[in-house]
Structure formats: structure tokens, C-alpha cells
Amino acid sequence: ETGVTQTPRHLVMGMTNKKSLKCEQHLGHNAMYWYKQSAKKPLELMFVYNFKEQTENNSVPSRFSPECPNSSHLFLHLHTLQPEDSALYLCASSQDRSADQKLFFGSGTQLSVL
């Protein structure tokens, strides 16, 4: 148990669906992250939030929309996804964005887009 909980663990959706991924951390951290992990690419950073403000957007398509209502919760809203968006989506948190922080990851949501 890392203190970072992601739901759901698995999600299958059609290209016209709208769904949301949820991440919650119980560590009192101030920075939260979304990463995408697919079979053929390295772990890719998508978004970073620090003290609820988005500080990184790694050229992510607009069909992925993040939301950080407070420092403990992070959402990733999905709409009109493509089959190539199928991947493991990992949420992580750290104390803040100062150097050499330790990342705590959730177990991920395995997403399949049909």
C-alpha cells in the first residue's frame, strides 16, 4: 500500500464514451502527476499539479482533461478516445516539486479503448 489509490483498476470504453479516472492520496502531498505507460513506449509524463496548479502539460491531446480540485484528489476526464490511447494510466504524488522528491505511485488504471 503506497498511500495512492486509483479507481477503477480496469476500464473498457468505446470511442464515443466519456469516463473519468480517479486518484486519491493520503500522504499529505502537494504535487500530483498523471503518467501513461504503454507497451511500446517509456513511461510518459502527461500532467503535473503542484499545490492544485497545473505546472506541466506534456503536449497531451485535448481528449484528456485533468482536474485537481484539491491536493488530495486528481481526476483524468476522458472523451472520444482512440484505440491507441489504450494503456496503463498511473497516478503519482510527491511532497512537492522541489528537487529529488520521492514519487509514490498508485497501481494504475488499465484502459482499453475499443
Place this chain on the structure above:
Amino acid sequence: TQLLEQSPQFLSIQEGENLTVYCNSSSVFSSLQWYRQEPGEGPVLLVTVVTGGEVKKLKRLTFQFGDARKDSSLHITAAQPGDTGLYLCAGRNMLTFGGGTRLMVKP
């Protein structure tokens, strides 16, 4: 272009063998981190190396940061099946990850 190149991509060895995996870049990093990811789980931090030439040990795992801070290695002594997993290096304050080395240790 991948900032962090890891090699080998895959490694399958017998229990008790020693191994070394590498994380290389043409860029200088202020620090590098190593993570291990087991199937169905997120990565877990093993170590952070900060100083060029630094060596850190974690039980049977030895991590080294290159003198020029462009590369790092992970050496495992007497590998055990519990060492099986995906080993990832990360830099730029967790913004960049390497492609990983997938290690399987057979009993």
C-alpha cells in the same frame, strides 16, 4: 529522441547470477532515480543518486552514478526470483523516464 536509454531491454537469468543494467544519456542530469515495477503495480522508488561518481548500496543492489552525471548503473549480486520486475531510471525531477529493463530471475 529518448533522453534516457536503458539497456538491456530484457534480461532472463538464473537465480544466483549477477547482473548489471544501464541507464545512459547524452545529457547531464542533476540526479537520477531508480524504480522497480512489479506486474499489476506502480513503480516503487529504490534510490536517488545525486553526486557524480556516487555509489549507493541497497542490500544486494549497488547503484552508481557516472562521474559526468550522464549515466548510471544498477548491479544485482546473487539475483533472486523476488528481484523480477521492470527496472526504470528517471531524471529531470521525475519528468523523464527511460524505457526500462525487464528482468526475470528463474528459480
